[in-house]
Amino acid sequence: MPPGLQKTLQEMSGRVPSWLEASDRDENGIVISTSVRLARNLHGHNFPLHADEAELEEVLEKTWAACSAIEPLADSYRMPLQDLPWEDKRFLVERHLISPAMSEIEGPAGVIIGPGECLSIMVNEEDHIRLQQVAAGMAGEETWSVLEAVDDALGRELPYAYREPYGYLTASPINVGTGLRVSVLVHLPALVLTSEVEAVLRHATQNGVQVRGVHGEGSSVYGNLFQVSNQRTLGRSEADILDSLQRVAGLLTDHEQEARSTLWHEARLQLEDKIHRSLGLLSSARVLSIRESMNLLSAVRLGVNMGVLSGVEISRLDELTILTQPSHLDRREGRVLDSSERDMLRAELVRSRIDASGGTTSHE
């Protein structure tokens, strides 16, 4: 393991990805972020699942060499994952720099991280290369133009697997074609409160998108965050895919706004009570599970968006959704904690950032 690696991870843990600082960009407070992801593979190599150690090593080296040769990646950091302890991989997952699937991979693999963690490139996950760019708010075009430039440059250095009529060839036929997955992270607390979320999301899928709860699974999703992304990658152009996600985000925003207005007119007292109670709990609780804190942060965020609370900064709330995750707490304490220790430390961290009068405290 390179000597600087643990130091880099430690430095990262003290801050959050830079795009999060602008997470209040969407004036409605509904679209939190947009990410675009491209799947690419190298011509003449087996896909990672079917490649032996030597071939994976070769792919990794070729990709790293290409990345250090291109201008858009000049200030990025290359992190080998092969010998990284599981807790550290978990930490990268919590920051959305690698996928949960990647944290399980044991062979030669790595991730390249751009300045501010807005860009990340996974090497040897399901595909040889997966490029991703994130920005706050609805930012399809902005993120795509950055990522396309990186892809163009990398495609000149490396021979990508590409063949008509299918386009970019990927390990799974699900990603073939453009290899593009555009994901929008949306916060839909009012739709959850009014129990409409299920119907609204199902309706959204008629527009060719897929939806998943970000935290928790199935019917026990918590934190009211949903990730919406395109289903199809073949036979639709990049512009078309970006467009449809923008449309669906607009549709979800309208529904959420409507639900907020319904709550405001028909259950204002209960709504205000819920928001203030949530703030009270966050600023005074001594033990907080991740599920509880995510739900409380969601309610407080809704309170700020609806003008019920003032003096609370949205980006400070969103920071906490990252910093209160298990591996982030472990790193803060410098060892692997058990879950009751984490619940205590989580409450302490939240208290230090949110005070009872409603104000958020910026960094300690």
Place this chain on the structure above:
Amino acid sequence: MLCQDCKQRVSTVVYTEVREGTKKVLHLCQACVEKRGIHTPVLKNPLQVELLFKDMLQEMGEEGAFEGDHPLDAETCADCGWSFARFRETGLLGCPRCYTTFGEPLRDLLRRVHGSDEHLGKVYEKGEKLAAIEDNEEFLREALEEAVEREEFEQAAAIRDRIQRLQRQDE
């Protein structure tokens, strides 16, 4: 993937129907689910294209001729050795050439998953050149084998040279 009932809207629900002991997986749109009177639990079905695809690959076996196996299962990619059975099992292909190897059945799947079998969007010219070289090489290798069989050694040597030149171009 399109709804199996109306064949018009995108399917958003996977429903497993058990009738007289046989299992059938249905892909339906919300409207047709309601028409059939099927109840779906809250976000139980994560609406993930990965899951739809896995079901589709399994289904292929159930329709197959050999007791739950697909007739193509034993077919393997000449480049990487990946079999169609492994593909159905994992949902993943072995190498970029597998797209050519598994030809029509794969193309059929792509149509069902994406509603299309043709890429639209960014064009990678370098990739087209590489693919052409690869095809050329395959063509030349076959010609080489034939020349050797016919004991036309001079011609075989010439073909071998051309293959080597192609490979250099490839790099």
